[in-house]
Amino acid sequence: MESSQPCRIFEFHEILSATDNFDESLVIGHGGFGKVYKGNVFKGSSHVVAAIKRLDSMSSQGEAEFWAEIEMLCKFRHCNLVSLFGYCNHEKEMILVYEYMPNGTLEDHLHKLDTGLSWLQRLKICIGAARGLDYLHTGTGIELGVIHRDIKTSNILLHESWAAKISDFGLSKIGPTNQPATYVNTLVKGTFGYLDPNYFTTGKLTRKSDVYAFGVVLLEVLCRKRAVDRSLDEGLVTWAQDSIKNGNLKDIIDSDIRAQISTKCLKEFVRIAERCLLNSPKQRPTMAKVVVSLDSVLTLQEKANGSLQVAGKTMFGRMFDMFPFPSNRDNSAISSVCINAADYIVGAHDNSRNSSLKVLKFSDLERATREFSEAFHLNADGFSDVFLGWVDKNTFIPSTEGVGIPVAVKRYHIDDPQYWQTEVTILGRLTHPNIISLLGYCDDKDKYLVVYEYMQNRCLHHFLFTDARDVAKPLSWETRIKIMIGIARALAYIHSLDNQVVHRDVKTTNIWLDKEFNAKLGGFDLAKFGPKTGENDATTCIKGTFAYMAPEYAFKGLVSVKSDIYSFGVVLLETLTGHRALEFDFGLVKWATSVLADISELKKIIDPYLGQNYPVEGAFECVALALTCVAVDPKYRPSSEEVLMNLERIYVIKR
Structure with a gap:
């Protein structure tokens, strides 16, 4: 919690110089706080572009919000939070100087500009904002965390790389993170349409109030309708929930991205939003779980787009039924299992299939790796070696080097299938951008191999x-x-x-x-x-x-x-x-x-x-x-x- 980000005090003449005396042509935004100007300021010895927010004397926000913003952004730093360069407090002038975000707000691109954000872009923006919010809730220190209290699309800024950054901390509250039910009795503040109903009716503010607001953002991103949309009598949340309940899920999606979303990805994304919007705060997920779930959705979508998609069947369906791996839809408890050869009876191939993996022949993998050539060797451990192989993208038939796609082929050099079974059983069910993707396997003639996506820089x-x-x-x-x-x-x-x-x-x-x-x-x-x-x-x-x-x-x-x-x-x-x-x-x-x-x-x-x-x-x-x-x-x-x-x-x- 010690000051981890330099936050300098700007002289008023520096602000006047940076904004050409608050020239109206430099205004890049405005809201309840006042106007935001684009200007050049010194940051250290460098000249940088900044966003300069000038509090309007008639604004409903005031000195308390001004100092709250400074307190938050001078103490906390994260790649998904907007950076505060400094501030100016001169007579009645209260001015904040931020890093400049060239792509404006998420609200701009959803509701004001004809940007045409793709589904993948929207999903990555959601993940970035979720990471920033998770940091506020749990990553700012062992004992202290932040409740933002005003999460909405207009407070999600976009870098030139489209990375999302959370902004506007004027309503934020600091509170303990080691108590899941912590709340602050306070005057209800926030933006209508994003307000947690539980907070609104009880005055109890928790981190789960931010989770609710983030659920509204997820619906906005999916439907491209405002939280309070004049065309919807009941508001976005109720309209979307009713549509989903009536089986009209596909009808609520923004028509621009409808063809881009895979069915499985859509269902999982909506499930996350639904859980964020549950009436009981205790039943809503933490932002950490939201981040993990959205990461998984991103990987599902990328696979559906063909980057990692492969055809084929696997023999492990029966084993997955015996020891079901939990998904977002399955909250059932599973007893602790130490996976080894004795845990499973490997049945006949025809009754135990899973379409996510490719079944491969040993002879094909032998050809793909040039008979497991030393020149193609990538890695080794105590019981396996990994080789580079080349296969056809669709059929996985061996191809010549440089033709088709490269894959990593792991060959176990022990007779016991224990480790191979464990890898296929567990890894075959994990989906995450930072976990290696299993593409297929081989158990041909007691030869045990697995095939992964190829990683160009090895280990x-x-x-x-x-x-x-x-x-x-x-x-x-x-x-x-x-x-x-x-x-x-x-x-x-x-x-x-x-x-x-x-x-x-x-x-x-x-x-x-x-x-x-x-x-x-x-x-x-x-x-x-x-x-x-x-x-x-x-x-x-x-x-x-x-x-x-x-x-x-x-x-x-x-x-x-x-x-x-x-x-x-x-x-x-x-x-x-x-x-x-x-x-x-x-x-x-x-x-x-x-x-x-x-x-x-x-x-x-x-x-x-x-x-x-x-x-x-x-x-x-x-x-x-x-x-x-x-x-x-x-x-x-x-x-x-x-x-x-x-x-x-x-x-x-x-x-």
Whole structure:
């Protein structure tokens, strides 16, 4: 909560100069607060474009809202929150200076401009806004969080890259985050149409009031109708809910995007909105769950668009029926399962099919990988090797190099199908942008293989510890944190499922990188369904890589989602330091803990390949986060959601 973002005080003459004495031609927006001008200001030694908001003396907003905005944006920072450069408080003038957002507001593009936002653009904007709101609720600190109180499309600003940023914190409230039912008795404030009915009638303000407002935003994005639309007698929410109840879901969609949305994607998106708009605040999801669900919808849509879509059948339908994997529609409890060969009886192929995966022949995969040529070798671990293969995009028939599409073929070199079964069973049901996509499998002639999407930059291990460091350009600070954010998102997803999944083998060789260095978590052959939140599951089959293994799991057989957090902490330390987990006699964790006495010791920790090209404050916070993740007692480790929020905050620290 200490000031983490420089917020300077502008002199009034600087504001006059930047706006040409408030020239009307520079007005780029206006609302209940007054007018917003586009102008150039100094930020440090640089001249930057800014949005300058001048509070109108006749505005219903006043000094309290002005100082609330400054308090919020000077304390909190996130890539999905608008940045406050500073403010001017001169006599009766109250002026706020923000970063300039070239693409205006989401409201502009939905209701005023003929922009033609695609469905994918709208979905990504929703995800960005959801991440910003989740940060406010849970990521601003251990004890304090923010209730925005005025989430609406006009307060979602769009960067030139169309990234969404939440703005306007004049009505926001700070309150504890460790009490799910926290509320503040206060005068009801907000915007009609987005107001939580429970808040309106009881005066009890909770974070779930923001969730309700976000549900209204989701409907606006889908239907392109205002929250209070004159053509709708009952308002957007009631109209949409009635239409859905009457089976007219497709009729409410904006006609411009109707043909772009897959049926499955539409149903899941609407389900998220419906849950956000439930009457009981307790039944509404947290914003963390909304983020995870929207990420899954995005992946579903991208698959439907053909980027990862493959045809074919799989033999695992029966197994999925035996141990149903929870979806957004299934809240039933599933008993904790340690997946191994004895858990399943693999039946005949004809009665156990799942159309999401492709069944492949060993001979075809052998040809696709040039007989598992060493030249095509990508990665290896204790019981498998991964090879590059080339196949036809539609049929998966082997093709020549450079023709068709590249895939990653994982070949298990042990007779026991246990690990292969686990990978196909669990990974075949996971859908998330930061989890490797399983395309197919082979169990032909007792040969066990799986086929993934191909990741052009191989695995993180390759860039941290091999000769590639001397050949390729070393990973920058920003890229390293971006990779860690991706894996934190993957863990937040699998840990947030109704029946949690524990990965059990988070390590650098299981972190795959695409051509843009977006990270995807793979290696689910040791994963298992986890215990209930906050509980441990005792197991006698301890599996994983010892250097990354949490002590309570390695020595007592107690496994939980906090076991993954420990492993992630080790990976984070490796990523920051460039040292392997077992490089020191007593291990990387103890070495890092002993060296990091204070910030002056930081250079002894950070990878020398980075030189001085990293923010000292951000690096120190990142190392501190890693050491929290590897706490000996699991209860002191953060959740995956808390890890994600902290990394996203660290990512934007520039000093």
